[in-house]
Amino acid sequence: MNLTDIQLQLNPLFPTGNDPNSWWMYLxxxxxxxxxxxxxxxxxxxxxxxxxxxxxxxxxxxxxQGRKEALEYAKSISPNVDQTERVDRFLEYxxxxxVDMDPSGIMKKLQHIMRIRDDRVKAEVKAMAxxxxxxxxxxxxNILEAATILHLIYKVVxxxxxxxxxxxxxxxxxxxxxxxxxxxxxxEALTKAIGTFRAGQPIGDGIGPMIVGKMMLNKEKRTVxxxxxxxxxxxxxxxxxxxxxxxxxxxxxxxxxxxxxxxxEMGVKINSxxxxxxxxxxxxxxxxxxxxxxxxxxxxxxxxxxxIEEVATKHGIPVYAIIVKQSILDAITxxxxxxxxxxxxxxxxxxxxxxxxxxxGDSVLIIGVGNTLGVAx
Amino acid sequence: MSEDSxxxxxxxxxxxxxxxxxxxxxxxxxxxxxxxxxxxxxxCKGSTLITMIYAEYMKA
Numbered sequence: 001m002n003l004t005d006i007q008l009q010l011n012p013l014f015p016t017g018n019d020p021n022s023w024w025m026y027l028x029x030x031x032x033x034x035x036x037x038x039x040x041x042x043x044x045x046x047x048x049x050x051x052x053x054x055x056x057x058x059x060x061x062x063x064x065q066g067r068k069e070a071l072e073y074a075k076s077i078s079p080n081v082d083q084t085e086r087v088d089r090f091l092e093y094x095x096x097x098x099v100d101m102d103p104s105g106i107m108k109k110l111q112h113i114m115r116i117r118d119d120r121v122k123a124e125v126k127a128m129a130x131x132x133x134x135x136x137x138x139x140x141x142n143i144l145e146a147a148t149i150l151h152l153i154y155k156v157v158x159x160x161x162x163x164x165x166x167x168x169x170x171x172x173x174x175x176x177x178x179x180x181x182x183x184x185x186x187x188e189a190l191t192k193a194i195g196t197f198r199a200g201q202p203i204g205d206g207i208g209p210m211i212v213g214k215m216m217l218n219k220e221k222r223t224v225x226x227x228x229x230x231x232x233x234x235x236x237x238x239x240x241x242x243x244x245x246x247x248x249x250x251x252x253x254x255x256x257x258x259x260x261x262x263x264x265e266m267g268v269k270i271n272s273x274x275x276x277x278x279x280x281x282x283x284x285x286x287x288x289x290x291x292x293x294x295x296x297x298x299x300x301x302x303x304x305x306x307x308i309e310e311v312a313t314k315h316g317i318p319v320y321a322i323i324v325k326q327s328i329l330d331a332i333t334x335x336x337x338x339x340x341x342x343x344x345x346x347x348x349x350x351x352x353x354x355x356x357x358x359x360x361g362d363s364v365l366i367i368g369v370g371n372t373l374g375v376a377x
Numbered sequence: 378m379s380e381d382s383x384x385x386x387x388x389x390x391x392x393x394x395x396x397x398x399x400x401x402x403x404x405x406x407x408x409x410x411x412x413x414x415x416x417x418x419x420x421c422k423g424s425t426l427i428t429m430i431y432a433e434y435m436k437a
Binding site for chain 1: 386388405407408409410411412413426428429430431432433434
């Protein structure tokens, strides 16, 4: 078969208008073009809706799993009481952030709200099993927090999905589809985190407390703020103040308040602050890599960072930061080998900062920032 | 989804002997935590300290 034969066979598909019997070929071309022009948006909406609906179902499954695990753990600590109603009520628990139209003094308000929230969570958990030990209570708090976030993600996504369907608005659905991979990744990380919290295993975020906890071994510990302890040590003529949340319970402590108390109330003269924390890596960066910088290395809503920055600025104290890179999944699930093995590199880095940036007779505050679940001191 | 999200984590506890420095790797047990006194050293019967708990990921 040569090229001319092929051309002859295809000719009916491309009518020239000379053949009176080729009108049906025009229909084959024009009709679908017309349908696509008219209904393209609806077809696209239908396809995107199906995609989003599948993701909403996945989020629902993860939400249910989170709730189930929270109920199972509650049952394991108080077998004779049905905690279903209490857990379901907790999942709907919300926090109203202070008004930010007049931002003056907002940090104090935020700190106040967060303390009330924290106390309320602890009271709810205590009410589940009044004789529960501190570690089990902290595990329950962490599990409930993760289950609440899963519940919230599912509710908000479902809301926008149903709004999109109800109003036939493509914009709701398309925006949902665009952010869905990130939401699913976060939800998956939270679902896995619940298992880690139940087992009381250290999480990736616990690398800071793990490093400082090792330096605190066999030293006297003093509680300086809620669930936050400090020890003293000597190194090359410097006094080291070592600070972390009190483990092995799952807590981040109150490092901001602890720094304020140590410097402002207890009158300890600090010449430098070194903060060690886990930080989110960018795609392409390796888990467990460390980086050095300046500034308060601490996440969260911003209250602790604000407090540390305030005290450091007031007293002219330089703040150095050492971070261990990891993904969101690494940070809230059981610590990866690469992260755990970064302990020696980070310790070496801490002492090199002390050697280079401080002099004999100085006092250095070293803070291990993060959730100290499964890490003592 | 990341590679790790599909892989299954195996959690290990690393115990280090305070006397002879021998490091032992075993499967994580409930109630293990970092810097807890571990089991007796298999070599010198000295006391050990849990120095690490971490996960290694195996492809499912």
